[in-house]
Amino acid sequence: MSDATANTPIENTNNTVDTAEEMDSEIESLKKENEELRVQSESMRAKLLEANMLANNYLEEMEKLKEQLERITSPPLFIATVMETEDDMALIRQHGNNQEVVTQIPAEFKDEIEPGVRVSINAAFSIVSVMRKATDMRAQIMEVISSPDVDYDMIGGLDDVLNEVIESVEMPLTEPELFDKIGIEPPSGVLMYGDPGTGKTLIAKAVASRAHASFIRMSGSDLVQKFIGEGARLVKDVFQMARDKSPCILFIDEIDAVGGMRTHDGTTGSAEVNRTMLQLLSEMDGFEPRGQVKIIAATNRIDLLDPALLRPGRFDRVIEVPIPDEKAREDIFRIHTRHMNLADDVDMTKLAKMANGLSGADLKIIVKEAGMFVLRRRGEQITMKDLTEAFNKVTTEEEQNTASGMFA
Structure with missing residues (x-):
């Protein structure tokens, strides 16, 4: 009896130790399982994030394809010019077939639609958008937006010439009220002539800088084009761009290349040069006013210029730029x-x-x-x-x- 009683605590102790070891083993097992689950969870999360990114990329690609499909399947638009307007209606003429139709002016374009404006229309002749004015790309390249970095103090020995150019070009742009008080019109243009290197181009740059005006510089040879009608169209576009950018100074260097005395040697080349000069004469003294567009021209050979170019109304001031004394x-x-x-x-x-x-x-x-x-x-x-x-x-x-x- 006493032996059995003595062995009981030992057995209980052994059982307790075994139970603790089993619990420790189970805890370790649970920790490992938990770590494996955590790794799996991170892996699944990364895969889910990657799947979401792929889904977004696919959605973006689908949107691009939808836009491309819509662009490809949508009917093309036609170009037309507004001929007349009355209330909310406009008479337009389609380019190409010259078909004229009357269509309604959309409310969002009422302030922009006027005769002469180009618009895009659909097959139902509804106005879709208003387009900018047609200008030859070569004319746009000639434009210099910023004023040249040249001032009068960089020009020496030409005070009399500078004063005449300032009175003819700069003052009408900066102080037009002086001419209004007297009741006279400012000179329409200035032609400078003289030997090469006397400062004609430098004077034009200085005047443009002081007048804070857009400066368009081109050479007379730029206006002589290969194909029939291109030169005249380029002249028209250059003057139209100058009006749009007013106040503006238009400087034509070496004007004798296009403004020489009219001759005809039987070739289309000379005829094209003559047509270009006629367009130049029309733009300088035509029915359409130039507004705040001043013309300065320069040449080394005034003896070659056509008399029609030199008459008052086109170049009111012909100024000699002499060799310096x-x-x-x-x-x-x-x-x-x-x-x-x-x-x-x-x-x-x-x-x-x-x-x-x-x-x-x-x-x-x-x-x-x-x-x-x-x-x-x-x-x-x-x-x-x-x-x-x-x-x-x-x-x-x-x-x-x-x-x-x-x-x-």
Whole structure:
């Protein structure tokens, strides 16, 4: 009896130990199972996220395909021009077949629809959108939106010419009330002529900069096109763009390329040039007013221009831009050397006397060549010797070019 009683606590202790070990083992098993479930959950979550991303991509692709299908299957639109308007109705003429129909003006386009406006229409002749004015792409390329970075203080020796151009071009744009008080119309255009390099283009840029106007620059040769009618259309588009961008200064350089005396040698080329010039004459002095569009033209050969181009009403002011005199040459030298490091022996008056007969462009080249001489010897100052050698080099090259041109 006593032996059985003594063994009972030992057995209970052993059972307790076994139970604890089993519980620890079960806990470890549950932890492992929990970790496996957590890993599976993370994997499923990543797959779900990937599936959502794929679904979104597929939805976007479906939307793109739907838009593309709608674009492909939708009927094309036609271009028409509004001929007349009355109340909420418009008479339009379809391009191509010239069919005229009367259609209703949509409420959202009432403020934009007017005679001459281009619109797109569907097969039912309903106005779908209002289009911008048709302008030749070449005319748009010619436009310079920002004013040129040139001022009057960068032009030397041309005070009289500048004053005439300012009165004719700048003042009508900046102070039109002065002309209204007197009761006169400002000059319609300015033609500058003179030898190459005298500053004609520079004056046009300076006026555009001061007037804070859009500046359209083109060469007369740009208006001479290959196919019949293209040159005249380009002239019309350029002037229309100038009106749309007003106040605007239209500068035609080398106008003798398109404004020469009219001749006919039996070829379509000369006839096309004549048509282009006739369109230019019409735009300069036609029925449609130019408004705040001022024209400046430049040429080296005024003797080649057609008399119709020179008459008052087209170019009211014909201004000669002369070769600079001694005082003007000194001013030009000072302008081009004002930012340079000059030695004390530089004598501008002597340089101006040496450069008799040279243009402003020639004087600028002389200053640049002198700077290149200093750069070549790794110097820091431009001396009188540098300027003299540059003068000799430039004048010698000009004499050689003139001589070779005589026997070419």
